[in-house]
Amino acid sequence: xxxxxxxxxxxxxxxxxxxxxxxxxxxxxxxxxxxxxxxxxxxxxxxxxxxxxxxxxxxxxxxxxxxxxxxxxxxxxxxxxxxxxxxxxxxxxxxxxxxxxxxxxxxxxxxxxxxxxxxxxxxxxxxxxxxxxxxxxxxxxxxxxxxxxxxxxxxxxxxxxxxxx
Amino acid sequence: xxxxxxxxxxxxxxxxxxxxxxxxxxxxxxxxxxxxxxxxxxxxxxxxxxxxxxxxxxxxxxxxxxxxxxxxxxxxxxxxxxxxxxxxxxxxxxxxxxxxxxxxxxxxxxxxxxxxxxxxxxxxxxxxxxxxxxxxxxxxxxxxxxxxxxxxxxxxxxxxxxxxxxxxxxxxxxxxxxxxxxxxxxxxxxxxxxxxxxxxxxxxxxxxxxxxxxxxxxxxxxxxxxxxxxxxxxxxxxxxxxxxxxxxxxxxxxxxxxxxxxxxxxxxxxxxxxxxxxxxxxxxxxxxxxxxxxxxxxxxxxxxxxxxxxxxxxxxxxxxxxxxxxxxxxxxxxxxxxxxxxxxxxxxxxxxxxxxxxxxxxxxxxxxxxxxxxxxxxxxxxxxxxxxxxxxxxxxxxxxxxxxxxxxxxxxxxxxxxxxxxxxxxxxxxxxxxxxxxxxxxxxxxxxxxxxx
Numbered sequence: 001x002x003x004x005x006x007x008x009x010x011x012x013x014x015x016x017x018x019x020x021x022x023x024x025x026x027x028x029x030x031x032x033x034x035x036x037x038x039x040x041x042x043x044x045x046x047x048x049x050x051x052x053x054x055x056x057x058x059x060x061x062x063x064x065x066x067x068x069x070x071x072x073x074x075x076x077x078x079x080x081x082x083x084x085x086x087x088x089x090x091x092x093x094x095x096x097x098x099x100x101x102x103x104x105x106x107x108x109x110x111x112x113x114x115x116x117x118x119x120x121x122x123x124x125x126x127x128x129x130x131x132x133x134x135x136x137x138x139x140x141x142x143x144x145x146x147x148x149x150x151x152x153x154x155x156x157x158x159x160x161x162x163x164x165x
Numbered sequence: 166x167x168x169x170x171x172x173x174x175x176x177x178x179x180x181x182x183x184x185x186x187x188x189x190x191x192x193x194x195x196x197x198x199x200x201x202x203x204x205x206x207x208x209x210x211x212x213x214x215x216x217x218x219x220x221x222x223x224x225x226x227x228x229x230x231x232x233x234x235x236x237x238x239x240x241x242x243x244x245x246x247x248x249x250x251x252x253x254x255x256x257x258x259x260x261x262x263x264x265x266x267x268x269x270x271x272x273x274x275x276x277x278x279x280x281x282x283x284x285x286x287x288x289x290x291x292x293x294x295x296x297x298x299x300x301x302x303x304x305x306x307x308x309x310x311x312x313x314x315x316x317x318x319x320x321x322x323x324x325x326x327x328x329x330x331x332x333x334x335x336x337x338x339x340x341x342x343x344x345x346x347x348x349x350x351x352x353x354x355x356x357x358x359x360x361x362x363x364x365x366x367x368x369x370x371x372x373x374x375x376x377x378x379x380x381x382x383x384x385x386x387x388x389x390x391x392x393x394x395x396x397x398x399x400x401x402x403x404x405x406x407x408x409x410x411x412x413x414x415x416x417x418x419x420x421x422x423x424x425x426x427x428x429x430x431x432x433x434x435x436x437x438x439x440x441x442x443x444x445x446x447x448x449x450x451x452x453x454x455x456x457x458x459x460x461x462x463x464x465x466x467x468x469x470x471x472x473x474x475x476x477x478x479x480x481x482x483x484x485x486x487x488x489x490x491x492x493x494x495x496x497x498x499x500x501x502x503x504x505x506x507x508x509x510x511x512x513x514x515x516x517x518x519x520x521x522x523x524x525x526x527x528x529x530x531x532x533x534x535x536x537x538x539x540x541x542x543x544x545x546x547x548x549x550x551x552x553x554x555x556x557x558x559x560x561x562x563x564x565x566x567x568x569x570x571x572x573x574x575x576x577x578x579x580x581x582x583x584x585x586x587x588x589x590x591x592x593x594x595x596x597x598x599x600x601x602x603x604x605x606x607x608x609x610x611x612x613x614x615x616x617x618x
Contacts, residue, residue: 018499018500018501018504041553042553050557050558053558055558056553056558059553061497061501062500063497063500064501064559064563121232129542
């Protein structure tokens with residue numbers, strides 16, 4: 001049994017320490033935004049934020065997460081009150097099949113939290129490890145640029161952190 | 166004449182003499198500029214030969230910056246003295262070498278002087294290129310002059326005074342630039358001599374794999390004993406090699422040809438770029454390099470051979486239980502690493518058994534830290550080795566525990582010292598390396614590319 005902090009809440013998780021975070025998020029906590037893509041840390045679909053950094057949850061065993069704060073897409077916003085990054089992706093219609101989008105949004109969110117005004121080159125190189133097979137890359141890039149503008153006027157922090165402020 | 170006047174005259178004569186001598190040493194004339202020659206004026210076969218030679222010389226790795234055009238320069242090269250930016254060697258007339266006649270190119274290769282007569286920093290390894298023949302220089306010139314011209318001025322070097330004064334380089338050359346360090350050995354095979362010529366010349370293996378002295382020159386007494394490059398350790402490739410299984414000519418050939426070998430692992434960091442370039446080179450040249458380097462490694466003494474055999478046998482038997490699985494490092498290894506490194510899935514797509522890893526047996530933890538943090542990025546459009554990096558998911562304490570465990574379990578060497586500091590440096594420097602160095606582009610071998618001009 002270990003305590004896993006996800007989206008501002010402590011969860012008691014009954015899993016082996018070598019269980020990948022992704023399995024716990026999806027199977028135990030029913031947080032299904034992060035996707036299983038390749039299982040080898042090569043496609044980015046499983047990306048979540050751990051202590052402010054984008055992390056590939058499919059190759060991150062639970063034992064590395066002791067005392068760390070995990071944020072998933074569910075922790076950024078809701079359907080009623082989407083976070084700026086989510087609004088931006090919706091407004092640009094950046095999803096085709098949508099499988100890669102949660103991962104894309106989480107890495108973009110992590111980037112914007114540490115660099116509020118990234119250049120196009122910085123966004124491209126940050127998202128480079130993420131695969132999208134539908135080919136919506138140009139919309140995804142536009143969505144991140146839009147998120148930059150939205151965050152200029154909105155509070156960019158995840159919901160869970162906002163509520164505790 | 167009074168005594169003091171005499172002394173003054175002697176001093177004056179010495180100073181003037183010294184200045185004249187220094188001028189003699191330092192001054193090189195400009196070579197007249199030419200109109201850029203038309204690409205069609207070069208023989209296609211010569212250009213093709215130049216292409217193979219440029220690949221052996223690894224020219225593109227330093228003369229290309231990530232996101233930039235091939236050979237257009239601008240790569241920051243970190244040295245203990247400051248940062249030097251590689252130059253533009255495309256045939257652009259203003260910012261490249263478009264107005265250089267072949268004689269100027271040959272002089273640069275031979276003695277590190279540009280067309281204007283300005284001394285070049287030895288980051289450009291003319292201490293090796295001085296051994297390249299006129300014919301090969303001619304082919305390289307033909308290849309470079311037929312590339313796409315790119316307008317890209319090199320950024321200014323970041324060097325402190327007086328190192329930013331180029332006459333200082335003339336003194337360095339006086340001390341360290343030796344012509345004719347390569348001489349054919351008639352008692353050896355043609356293949357060995359070809360390997361010697363390439364390794365000591367164009368391939369400039371020693372530029373990374375030989376340690377350097379306080380003035381940045383290779384220590385000839387410690388040839389191939391291991392050096393530094395771009396925040397990586399270039400391991401010893403002589404009798405002091407830390408490789409758990411001793412190298413031989415066949416293993417070297419396979420490693421240089423395909424970028425990996427089942428008994429040694431995959432090329433990564435700057436070496437990944439070297440094998441990426443070598444994929445374009447004919448088998449016979451790679452074989453020659455392997456043959457020559459096998460001689461430099463030397464036949465392993467019986468105890469090393471025995472240990473190598475033991476390690477190989479152990480990696481082929483069912484995984485032995487680690488002795489101290491209760492430590493933090495062991496648990497991290499079991500959860501995050503063993504899932505690839507102990508599955509027995511063959512290289513290059515599976516992870517090498519770390520008992521075979523030179524990084525784990527190396528004198529410091531630098532390469533192991535770089536790999537754990539940054540992983541091995543796939544090569545665009547190729548089937549290539551992969552490993553995710555753990556920089557964002559492991560904190561420093563976790564990486565320290567892991568590296569110490571790997572060292573204790575998978576090598577017979579004493580514990581590393583200063584692992585915390587190594588990790589801190591690796592986090593900082595790998596960010597730079599990954600953002601500036603060009604990516605490997607061609608691994609494993611794609612034979613369809615070989616005959617293309």
